[in-house]
Structure formats: structure tokens, C-alpha cells
Amino acid sequence: MKSSESNVKPLKNVMDLRRWEKILEENGPEKIRVYFRLGLDTGMQPAILQQLKWTDLKTEEQGEQLRQTAIYFEVPSRVEWHKPFRKIYLPPDSIKVLDELRRHNPNDIYIFQTRSRHALKNPRPLTIQRITLELKQAAINCGIISPADPFGVITLRKSFGYHHIVHGNWTVHEMMRYLEQRSLKITSQYLDLPVGVPLGCTPRNRGQKIKTGN
Template sequence: MEFVNPIKNVQDIQLMKDMLKERSSRDFVLFVLGINTGLKINTLLSLKVEQLVENSGDIRSFLLVEDQKIYINDQVKTALSFHLKKTQPPLDSYLFKSPKSDSPITRQQAYRVINEAARKVGIADQIGTHTLRKTFGYHAYLKGVAISLIQERFHHACPSDTFRYIGMDERDQKIDVNL
């Protein structure tokens, strides 16, 4: 398995969102949900519409997965609303449904989506499906979320594992911790 990086530049994230939104509402939601929840790709791909949407059509405020309550922020709600209006999927269907079957897209397809989008917007770093999760952790830490909480979300043994995973070097850690 190749080592991949988080997307650290906020402008690159926005460029990817814009490009994916134009190309595919499904891929756009995959990216936005991934970078805003920190969920593993297998968990993301296994999501059904009904886990995020009430019978009334309202988007839930929380998602329950792996015995964790995951907050659904406004970025995710907006992206999800956009996708649902375009596709009108049944509640019992997979959120990231393959156009070829009733199954979700594969990890490999998700990798291609993320990697191709990154290349098209000029990101040269190693990018893959773990990039979504790492991007979530990196930006959560920069916004002041305690590393212990990110460590817990990622099920890491110690903070140093989490710092390494999210692409924080010693210099980044010291700058942010001392603010």
C-alpha cells in the first residue's frame, strides 16, 4: 500500500469540490463527506441513504456508525441535498451506488475518483482514499480539536501515531500547540 498525504491547502480542497461537483454529484458527496467526517472508505461506501436521510426527506444531524455518533455539518448537508435533488435515490439504496449495479462503487473506483480529481486540479502529492480521512484529521487539528479526540476517532494507540498519520511533522505540532 502506498503512503498518501492529506490535502493541506484549503484552496486545493475548494478546487476539488468545484471540479467534482461539476462532474458528478455522487463523487462530490463522497469527497465532502470523507473530509468532513474522517470515516474509513469502507464505511463511507457501505452507507445507505436512509442512514443520512429521514423518511420525511430531512437530512439527519448525526450519523451512527461503528458505535460512534458522527456530526453531519452544514457542508455535508449542502452537498447531500445537492446530490439527492439530482438523483432522487430510494432511501434503501447505497449512497455511493455504482451505475452498473445496485451495489456501491468499489474502493478502487473511489481511489480513481479522488486521485483523478487531485491530478486535474494540480495536486502533485500522493493521493488516495485515505487522503479524505487524513485531510479531516489535519484540518480538525488546525482548527483546535484536541489530538486525543482525533486519535480516538481514528482508533490510534498514541498521539504520535495520529500526528504522523495526518501529516504533521514536529515543526507543525510545535507551532499549533503553542498558539
């Protein structure tokens, strides 16, 4: 992990995340709003998320009796040598914003394709720097961070992991595997987890109390 990323913490207050999303919905560019939604819904690595193409979006039929269509991104895997790609399934909110984005940009190659005149002949995605600037300015405008606070697009990935563990049924072990990290300790530090979060391989009891230390 880059040293600059190690200083970036997840947003631990759900209301802060909602305020951030609301100001993006009101004033943010559509592609930045979609990046926010996908980043928070999937926890994808920023570099992978930024480079996604519409052809990376796949569908599959699931279920024997009650058939339903699942939608996912096929993205590179860093740890499964025999499976160079893995599936990142999308929840309804992500599917909705992607559907709207595609309707508004039917000819784009990249999901977050730039409109820069320098990219007219050679399509490419928005830069991480541009995405970071837009997201940070929105976070500052709604008062959840100050201009001096450490911030990066990695905030979305860390917030995804933190809230799935602290408020959901994911253990640190499950999140470690999902984030493709090497140890429980690295994952706990990466997500700045509170004391008492179960590390094991089975989902925790929702009623179990966790010491937040905050």
C-alpha cells in the first residue's frame, strides 16, 4: 500500500456517506456520481474501477426454479493464478445508475470516459487525479472533511470494507479474501477496524457488541 494511502481512513459515519452522496447527486458530474456509487457498493481497487469498459459488464442466469439475471463486472484477479479474472456482482443501486449512464453515453468505450478534446481520437477514462479532485471537493462542500484531511479515491474502498464488517455479516477473514490481501492484520489496519471485530471464518452474530474505541 502506498504511504499516502495509509493515511486515508474510511468514513465511519453512515450519515456522512449519505451527505456526501447527496451533494454529488445535486451538483456532481454524472460519471463522478456513478464512480462514487460503484466504489462504495463494490470496494473495487480505484485503478481497476477507473479503467472499466462497458464490455467488462456481464450477465448470467442464476437459480434452478426461480430464474433471475445477475449482473457483474469481470475484473482482473491478483491472487488466483488459475483464474485470472473474478466476478464483482452489482446491487440494484449500482445497476440503476449504470443503466442511466449508458443511456446518456451510448457510444462510450470506457464507463468513465473523458470528454477531453485530447481524447477524441483515442478514447480513455477520466484520470484518477480528476476523479479524486471532484470527490474531495464534494466531501469538503458538505463538511465531512477539511481541505487538509488525508483523502483519496481509496476512501470508498476502505469505507466499503469497514461498514460491511462493522454493520454487516462479513468477518475480517471474508473481507481479506475479497480485497485480495495477505493477512488479517493487514486488512484490520487497512480498514482501521475497531477493537473486538471477529477475525474468523464464520459470520458474526448481528447482536454481538463491538468496542468501537471511537
